[in-house]
Amino acid sequence: MGRRAKNKQAAPEPLEKKAAKKLGKRKADSDIDSDDGPSTRPAKKVKDFMANAHATASKSFIQKGNGKDKGKAVTEKTTVVAKPISDSDSGDGWEDVDSEVEMDDDNDDRLEDFIGDLDDSMEGSDDDDEPLRGTVQEFDFDTDEEEEIQSASKRKKSKQSEKPLKIIPTGSDASSDDDDDDSEEDERVTMANMEARSRALDAKAAAEAELDEAEFQGALASDDKNEDLDMDEDAGTDGEIDAEPFHLPTAAEREAEKQAGGPDLQVVQRRMRECVRVLGKFKRLAEKGRSRSEYTDQLIADIASYYGYNQFLAEKLFQLFPVAEAIEFFEANEVPRPVTIRTNSLRTRRRDLAQTLVNRGVNLEPIGKWTNEGLQVFESSVPIGATPEYLAGHYMLQAASSFLPVKALSPQPNERVLDMASAPGGKTTHIAALMQNTGVVFANDANKARTKSLTANVHRLGCKNVVVCSYDGREFPKVMGGFDRVLLDAPCSGTGVISKDQSVKVNKSERDFALLSHLQKQLILCAIDSVNPNSKTGGYIVYSTCSVTVDENEAVVDYALRKRPNVKLVDTGLEFGREGYTTYRGKTFNPSVSLTRRFYPHVHNMDGFYVAKFKVGKRSKATSVDESAAVAEPTFVLGEEAPVQHAGEDVGFDSEEDRPYLEEAKRRRMKSKGLRPPPRSNPTKA
Numbered sequence: 123m124g125r126r127a128k129n130k131q132a133a134p135e136p137l138e139k140k141a142a143k144k145l146g147k148r149k150a151d152s153d154i155d156s157d158d159g160p161s162t163r164p165a166k167k168v169k170d171f172m173a174n175a176h177a178t179a180s181k182s183f184i185q186k187g188n189g190k191d192k193g194k195a196v197t198e199k200t201t202v203v204a205k206p207i208s209d210s211d212s213g214d215g216w217e218d219v220d221s222e223v224e225m226d227d228d229n230d231d232r233l234e235d236f237i238g239d240l241d242d243s244m245e246g247s248d249d250d251d252e253p254l255r256g257t258v259q260e261f262d263f264d265t266d267e268e269e270e271i272q273s274a275s276k277r278k279k280s281k282q283s284e285k286p287l288k289i290i291p292t293g294s295d296a297s298s299d300d301d302d303d304d305s306e307e308d309e310r311v312t313m314a315n316m317e318a319r320s321r322a323l324d325a326k327a328a329a330e331a332e333l334d335e336a337e338f339q340g341a342l343a344s345d346d347k348n349e350d351l352d353m354d355e356d357a358g359t360d361g362e363i364d365a366e367p368f369h370l371p372t373a374a375e376r377e378a379e380k381q382a383g384g385p386d387l388q389v390v391q392r393r394m395r396e397c398v399r400v401l402g403k404f405k406r407l408a409e410k411g412r413s414r415s416e417y418t419d420q421l422i423a424d425i426a427s428y429y430g431y432n433q434f435l436a437e438k439l440f441q442l443f444p445v446a447e448a449i450e451f452f453e454a455n456e457v458p459r460p461v462t463i464r465t466n467s468l469r470t471r472r473r474d475l476a477q478t479l480v481n482r483g484v485n486l487e488p489i490g491k492w493t494n495e496g497l498q499v500f501e502s503s504v505p506i507g508a509t510p511e512y513l514a515g516h517y518m519l520q521a522a523s524s525f526l527p528v529k530a531l532s533p534q535p536n537e538r539v540l541d542m543a544s545a546p547g548g549k550t551t552h553i554a555a556l557m558q559n560t561g562v563v564f565a566n567d568a569n570k571a572r573t574k575s576l577t578a579n580v581h582r583l584g585c586k587n588v589v590v591c592s593y594d595g596r597e598f599p600k601v602m603g604g605f606d607r608v609l610l611d612a613p614c615s616g617t618g619v620i621s622k623d624q625s626v627k628v629n630k631s632e633r634d635f636a637l638l639s640h641l642q643k644q645l646i647l648c649a650i651d652s653v654n655p656n657s658k659t660g661g662y663i664v665y666s667t668c669s670v671t672v673d674e675n676e677a678v679v680d681y682a683l684r685k686r687p688n689v690k691l692v693d694t695g696l697e698f699g700r701e702g703y704t705t706y707r708g709k710t711f712n713p714s715v716s717l718t719r720r721f722y723p724h725v726h727n728m729d730g731f732y733v734a735k736f737k738v739g740k741r742s743k744a745t746s747v748d749e750s751a752a753v754a755e756p757t758f759v760l761g762e763e764a765p766v767q768h769a770g771e772d773v774g775f776d777s778e779e780d781r782p783y784l785e786e787a788k789r790r791r792m793k794s795k796g797l798r799p800p801p802r803s804n805p806t807k808a
């Protein structure tokens with residue numbers, strides 16, 4: 123636990139002990155977090171969380187800071203690098219660029235953007251140095267310059283005495299080899315040592331990630347055993363954890379708590395801690411007569427109130443992980459992810475870009491060996507979204523996780539590629555660059571308004587092989603087909619990017635997930651049918667979302683495998699990421715779903731993401747699709763009633779499969795409005 127838990131997030135400025143504030147619910151934090159900057163509240167991890175069980179109840183288990191405080195403590199001159207994400211939903215075109223950063227990632231690309239608009243316009247080389255070939259350019263400093271930059275760099279270093287952590291695979295352990303790390307990290311970052319440092323960090327991080335995973339799996343496997351085995355170990359400590367023994371509140375106590383205006387924060391904190399502890403060693407620590415689910419329910423209710431989620435989503439996300447890891451996930455959602463940029467290889471080389479930006483006062487490093495295009499920005503004295511290089515299209519502000527689907531797609535020069543849901547173009551422009559401006563990329567997005575920022579980015583980055591279009595993705599392949607590769611970066615709930623958009627915590631309902639999953643299934647079949655199975659160079663589709671829920675990921679992929687026997691999952695080619703679930707809460711997916719990859723904020727220090735890659739084979743007669751009929755009519759509008767499948771049925775989309783889910787969502791909605799829901803047509807519970 124400790125290894126994974128430590129040091130994943132940008133480290134906070136240490137808080138003075140006496141100034142340390144208690145962490146409240148997000149709602150309750152408004153007095154602290156109401157400033158403009160995104161919260162950089164540290165994720166003190168579960169280890170601390172559990173360790174604090176030894177502290178008195180009055181002691182907060184998580185120290186709190188925020189970006190503003192941190193910046194002030196460090197230097198008054200420091201410019202905040204990224205603007206608060208909640209402000210970034212207005213597109214990503216350069217036109218808007220002022221002093222703030224436009225994040226060209228998926229933050230603003232989710233459900234909200236198309237609700238109510240799905241009917242018509244849908245508004246709403248692995249050689250690391252490949253792009254660096256040619257005369258190798260190192261910094262050519264004369265002594266004075268070098269000294270100057272060295273001291274400038276040192277100043278910067280001291281500003282980030284607690285260095286933000288590398289993106290993945292993250293080195294997560296600061297325990298045993300701390301000393302080595304320190305000396306290494308004290309060393310100045312120069313263009314000369316940048317690649318070597320990056321490689322060293324990656325090697326270390328990869329080894330640690332492996333250890334982490336092994337540790338995680340081991341922990342899972344031994345959970346039950348431990349319950350019995352570690353009784354001795356616990357014997358001396360359990361009694362000392364808190365002055366008063368913990369007992370789970372009764373229904374009456376909970377009601378009284380509710381009447382009193384909700385639980386006291388310290389009570390919630392302690393209760394969460396205790397519930398995690400009890401659930402970890404249930405046989406030994408549970409109160410007599412209380413069931414596991416009582417502790418789980420209490421914990422979920424407390425998570426919801428503490429972190430500000432609706433109960434439904436808190437439960438849905440909680441279920442994805444073992445108990446203690448779930449807390450890590452929720453904590454990670456309270457911490458911003460690193461700011462990253464992608465070098466546009468059509469305009470520059472990463473080395474040159476880095477040099478220019480360093481000279482402008484940007485403190486950066488290569489993201490990691492897995493990308494030869496990414497740079498992680500630690501801090502900057504200039505607005506990173508308005509530098510001359512940004513305006514000239516030398517880079518894209520893009521979350522590291524957004525590189526992954528395109529890497530998996532691996533588009534080749536001269537191919538014909540479809541980016542089915544492409545605005546604002548972070549991935550389109552990446553695809554165009556990997557194709558070296560050859561072939562053709564059809565960048566489609568159903569939301570016409572969003573194609574404006576897409577077009578702007580295509581121009582800014584100098585992509586000459588891109589055609590922008592605006593169709594409902596479900597109209598493919600009727601409008602166009604025969605692609606060598608298709609990327610479906612699907613519209614999704616955004617549960618992987620909660621740290622950027624806290625509104626996801628409260629604005630997603632069960633029905634949203636049902637509708638999204640339904641839409642994603644329709645889109646994926648159309649994406650598959652748009653691929654030319656006879657492609658000489660490709661024949662691939664990549665499906666991705668910035669969501670971590672199973673209904674939007676494995677369930678969609680499994681559905682596609684069932685409906686299109688001519689496709690099979692293949693390795694994504696990504697070097698890290700957890701395997702996709704093959705079984706989940708009673709559902710069993712095709713075993714090959716383990717080839718898909720999951721990325722998590724608390725594990726990989728990047729947005730939650732999911733990537734699956736399919737190879738499309740020839741269709742047998744029995745399974746072939748009549749392409750003239752392969753259009754799922756855009757008859758369903760998110761925000762309205764359940765979709766009705768019309769002429770597009772031939773696409774093979776199985777509305778029946780989703781019907782129980784949609785009906786169940788409708789029933790619940792009616793119930794919540796005090797209406798009598800219709801009887802279930804299918805007893806399956808959604």
Ligand SMILES: C[S@@+](CC[C@H](N)C(=O)[O-])C[C@H]1O[C@@H](n2cnc3c(N)ncnc32)[C@H](O)[C@@H]1O
Nearest residue numbers: 231543544545546547548549568569595611613
């Ligand atoms: C996750 S975002 C895409 C982000 C984009 N790939 C990028 O990297 O910048 C999903 C996009 O899907 C679009 N969309 C929603 N429903 C769609 C549909 N039925 N067909 C095509 N695009 C759709 C949304 O407008 C949104 O821009």
